[in-house]
Amino acid sequence: MSRIKRLFAIIVAALAFAGGALFASSCAEDDTEKTYDVAIRVGCTDGKTYEFPVGTNELSYEIPYTGKGRDFTVEEYQYDGRPGFEDLWITPNMYRGDFSVDILFYVEDEGYLNIDLLGIKEPIERGKYILKVYTKAPILDRVNFSEWTLNFIIY
Numbered sequence: 348m349s350r351i352k353r354l355f356a357i358i359v360a361a362l363a364f365a366g367g368a369l370f371a372s373s374c375a376e377d378d379t380e381k382t383y384d385v386a387i388r389v390g391c392t393d394g395k396t397y398e399f400p401v402g403t404n405e406l407s408y409e410i411p412y413t414g415k416g417r418d419f420t421v422e423e424y425q426y427d428g429r430p431g432f433e434d435l436w437i438t439p440n441m442y443r444g445d446f447s448v449d450i451l452f453y454v455e456d457e458g459y460l461n462i463d464l465l466g467i468k469e470p471i472e473r474g475k476y477i478l479k480v481y482t483k484a485p486i487l488d489r490v491n492f493s494e495w496t497l498n499f500i501i502y
Contacts, residue, residue, distance in 0.1 A: 390422040416469030
């Protein structure tokens with residue numbers, strides 16, 4: 348009889364433990380399906396940083412002509428409202444390719460053309476350009492929108 352009581356006590360304890368664990372996990376906030384707004388900072392080799400605050404996905408600037416090429420990269424990004432990431436600016440992983448940057452150059456009567464396809468590596472000449480920033484990496488799959496645009500004119 349004492350074996351039956353002991354076996355019954357073990358089964359009751361195991362069920363109580365499993366029930367408590369199930370209850371605790373159901374109370375935790377499920378973060379797996381949630382998406383977040385993101386702010387990004389785009390840096391340029393001329394020393395300027397262009398910040399896209401949360402909710403802003405397009406900016407426009409006029410940049411003075413210097414005769415030097417400009418290279419643009421995403422320097423940092425920040426999740427808005429994601430638990431544990433509230434005030435943290437994250438440096439993208441350049442090897443994983445968190446972001447890609449395309450630069451388009453406006454050609455009269457032809458519209459915007461990709462400067463890489465034109466054989467241009469960096470915007471140098473006077474004219475209208477569009478910089479497109481895209482998210483690519485799986486770590487950023489929780490971003491509400493994944494494209495930012497920087498319109499700029501070199502005058």
